[in-house]
Amino acid sequence: MNSEKKKSQIKLIIIFSLLLINIVFKLVNIFNFLLVNIVAFIIISTIFITLVICFYVIKKEMIHKYVRIIIEYFAVFIYALFFIQLVFNFVAFPAVVNQTSMNPTLFEGNRIIVLNGNKDIKRFDIVVFRIDSKKQTSMNDELDNQLWVKRVIGMPGEHISYQNGKLYVNGKLINEPHLYDDDGNLFNGYYQDKNGNIKYYNSFTDDFIIEDVLEVTKNLSSDDVRAGVIPDDYYLLLGDNRATSWDSRKIGLVHKSQIIGEGRYIINDIFNWKKIGD
Template identity: 25%
Template structure:
């Protein structure tokens, strides 16, 4: 065993350093679901900046240094406060904000979101099946993004109003009717936020034979 460790110490050091890098500085996050469509697709692998908000002790949620504050509109990865699952969503409300949803229209601090560029599309749901969807540009409090709505019966299109507590955040998926976000799992404490997603590293169409999506490689996330 000692000889094996000596013979392979180079690769072992590399693995340890890579692990520390991924848990403290930058990470890549495969996305298996469509909760962030149309911004992020199933099969995208996004690059996560772990130093966007805090310098954390590797392998823990303990913050060693405060580096920045999460902002409305950021796309973030975090551990679910409900079961610890790693999720990726859009941050729509910060501490002190009043957030409300009325018939799928978002309100932040009583200011209604404006919707433009309304487009009807057919969304693939796998196995050659499609569902009609409506895509729009949502603009609220200076934050713009593309979101979409689906014709589902169990959607949570009305919510709140609620006040976001201190040191916690309200997250939503851009695919509003297919996202288990803060409407279901509650507010997300800051110490559970892992980092900010900035770019797509690689992408493959996991619903159609894993064909690579070359046009999405290195695309910035907005």
């Protein structure tokens, strides 16, 4: 009997988890994900404390049969919330694109799944990082902790330059397929957002060299600037909409500690998602 009861509870936890994850995907389009996460934590903590009081402070015999049943279902709900918290904090979490800087790869309003971690950052990965006005140029503290999404272009130890719109890494030409359409033309066009505003995107990159970026990067030593390459644990991040993107060319290099994960999938709901770039 206990075995059957446990199986039923596991099924309920899975169902609750799927429903709650789907709800979070909807809420994250309206609210800041951090706020959703905090509210969920408060709810979990409150109900958990209530359950502890009911089961360990008040004698079970004093609790009416139907109240116990309700509490048991609440317990399943708590397990589901706890499971979701573990997933979002250690595996992956949803985020909403609020900028035009990644057009046409990502558009405003796109919901993406971000895989947690920054240990295996590769060139051309799309990463989400946290703004820190103490580390970024031209940023005030009101923007602190905002999550921005950009593409990794330059890695530690590399000299980066753009000439005639082409990327050169340590003097070697590197192709950027994400900037071109199926006919081999640079992305260049207009679109109308959900509010009826006309937005422009252009993937052509104006000429610059890494020395320009080093000059605007905060907290670098004079030796790092003179070295003429990206220092250890720093990355050059650019948006795909090169004409309008506010990225490392303006705010400086981004430190590894600010990168919280890789954007991997565009998702509409839990059953409808695709890999970014497909």
